[in-house]
């Protein structure tokens with residue numbers, strides 16, 4: 001597995017070793033020992049999630065508050081996404097900055113998003129299946145998020161607004177500025 005650092009400290013892009021043969025391919029999608037030795041982190045993932053989405057679906061930007069914060073190891077099983085995270089660590093020199101990466105079922109790349117970040121993704125192909133591991137359980141009461149098109153975050157979502165499908169909940173999320181006291 002190869003690991004690439006990103007401009008946001010603690011966020012990594014991971015490329016697994018993929019073994020291809022006449023049957024198809026094989027790769028280890030998660031190996032605790034390899035993950036630990038490559039990242040230097042000792043993470044205990046406790047929940048796996050999977051979602052399917054149509055082209056144009058945007059999910060995010062989400063995070064859980066306080067002790068319910070989650071680190072996520074995300075990947076695409078089928079299809080393609082633009083995956084985005086935003087640094088919400090107030091003490092970080094990249095506070096408020098975002099990082100984007102294309103994840104798809106051809107490059108098999110995975111993205112590690114630590115606690116203290118908001119996360120979201122735009123689906124670029126129909127029937128995209130997105131899968132991720134979390135190091136903390138879902139807690140409805142601590143769910144929070146930032147509006148995807150926040151002016152200050154200024155994220156380039158690639159698609160025009162008319163082509164995006166966003167849940168009612170996500171289209172009513174507050175701005176980055178509104179939440180400044182919560183980070």
Ligand SMILES: Cc1cn([C@H]2C[C@H](O)[C@@H](COP(=O)(O)OP(=O)(O)O[C@H]3O[C@@H](C)C(=O)[C@@H](O)[C@H]3O)O2)c(=O)[nH]c1=O
Pocket residue numbers: 049051059060061062063119120121138167
């Ligand atoms: C996230 C989550 C949702 N749910 C339920 C709540 C709701 O009824 C239904 C759909 O939830 P949502 O609309 O929040 O699903 P979704 O918009 O896919 O939420 C996800 O978005 C991406 C960007 C993330 O980073 C994830 O952490 C998560 O927040 O599933 C769970 O039961 N467990 C979970 O862990």
